[in-house]
Amino acid sequence: MSPDANRRIIRPSLRSVGAAAAASSYQINGLDAHDGKIVQVDGTYYLYGTRYGRGSSSACANSGFFWRQNGTPWCGFGVWTSTDKINWTFQRMLFDPLSANPASPIAPGESWQVTCGFGGAGCFNPRMVQRASDGVWILWFNAPGDYNRIGANAYYAMGCAGPAGPCGPGAGPHGSVHKPNLWTVFGNGDFDLVNDGANGVYIVGTMADQTLSVEQLDVWWTNGVRGVGKSRIGALTSVESPSVFRAGPYLYLTYSSPNCAFCSSDGTGWARSAGGMLGTWTPGGLLSSQSCTGQPRTLNFLDGLPYEWIDQWTPSGAPNQAIANIHLEGVHLDSSGNLLPFGC
Template sequence: MYVRRILTALVLATAALFATVPPAAGADPGEGGGATAAGDTASAPRAASPASFTISGTDLHDAQIARFGDTYYMYGSMYGCGFEWFVKSTPWCGFGVSTAPAPQGPWTAPKALFDPTTVDPWTDDSWQDTCGASGRGCFNPRMIRRSGWGRDDGAFVLWFNSPQHYAADGSHAYNAMGCASAEGPCGPAPVTDGFYRKPALSVCKGNGDFGIIESGTPGGHPAIVCTLPGSSQLNIEELDAWGSGGTGVGVRKVAGLKKIEGPGGYWDPVQRLYVLTYADPACGYCTGTPIGYATAPSLYSGWAAPGNLGWSAPAFGRRIFNGNSCGGQPRTVTVLDGRPWQIIDLWLGTRNEAAAATHLVPLAYTPTPGVAGDGQLWRPPLRLDC
């Protein structure tokens, strides 16, 4: 009888032990039929990160990809007509747009957003003269839609830069056009809902690359993030209710950055911060440019990039999170279906880049501890899984 009681006690104790063993590390507490508390997103399975992908054979470069409705649109500079950067009297091919049912494609053949031979209202010459005759080109087509902010009328506005405007009379290089739809055409009348404006800007008054950052505040206006002459600094300025000019609200010398280009950024709703990426340093058509980052809790204040310590230490030692941008050059960030993607041009290193491919890598910000001089391993919070 005594032995039987001992055996029974051992069986019960063993059963109790297995009933309270916690799930293995990394296991979802809800697996195996167990219930989780309603709204417990911390224990819910996390969606797998999508894979990087390359778009080849599409003559659209320094591109932006956006989703409007159920269709994805890719905007970019075209080279197929023979444009060669900084070769005078080269033909300028204009900006094109392609469409696809998914970011990975298949993409349609590009069509022009406006005719390069039409008049540039700022100079009264043609866009072919402004962008082609000098060889300086026109770049960075960025389409925005006034939806959920400003006039909130669903209208489309195309932004781009024309370095010749700055070279000719010191005007900033940026331009805004009204468009009839997400596929164009864009420009002044007779285009439906069309217009041309040299944007009123007081913070972004340069001639360099730029990107558009969406606001993380409901109803907040997007902002232009721009490089100043010679890429000597990076500035951000809020767009007005029309999306075709600035409000004067902004920040200058973001994180003290210099000699960079290809800026872009996004709002991370989980970490509650803005994340900015850029080519560091600036480099024309490079086949492997380092990419850096900066963050801020507010779009117009608090920007910081990791510093460095040591005699003759490079300033970018900790802000670089990939040394060669997957063999290309970072151009901007695009947010698709709530997920940010780094857009990278896989340049050929030539003055005509018609055959260059576009590479997209998903971005995810994972906070990591550590400061310069702590003697610990440094793991940047961003990475490129090429």
């Protein structure tokens, strides 16, 4: 069992989260951390994000990452910690972006600089989860270049030494990297992992046609389950950046509407399901048309309450986003179980 297995993740209660309960917002400035997520373990908050800046890692000593620019370096994923949600301390890169990728379906052993840098496709969306059965920490992320090059699903799963990493081969007894087998979420886009307790663990992902699909994960949380999935949920189109949380009898989905890479002032849409992840998703409209001058990314639970991570892309549409800030907007429900518009 992992030495971190007895550390307690602070999870949401399965009751409705009242409008008066959640804090309104947090602003996190000055971190080169993007398209990420926050996990709370006991009294410590772990923030994971993709790095873009020059000097942010060994791979980016001389240049930052520029999306869709061939030959650009990929800077890697970082992790920061905080005990007050205000002051954040950089801990490490989750794995060396100059190291080898033995799980590449194209050329096993190629550098992550090839997997994530080919054509400037990047790697994004670091998602850290703790497997319930044995306490092992697992990092998922997407590498769109795999899909672009050979049509393979874009996703990877790494075993980690703990919530602050490191991850991948050599990172302790669980250090490993695996290319998940997926049958429904086989696309290339933004995604999130959803732990719905006894109902199972799922991946919800953006497909190449900008629709959303869901697939249940196996007992190891590293592969999909063939035949247990659903495509085009909510009949949504031109969307991306899905994330899900449960409150009471409903699951709630938020997403970027429309899809727009590095666009500030993008809309945040929502939908809900009373029938679980594979049930019928009913769209509820927009929570905001401008998303606090950013783009929604993930739902995060801080002290048991939900917040939407919003990337405030700066400049809007630019291929390098090293200076973009993070806005955490409180998510609120009314007495009928509908999500309320953002306050920003």
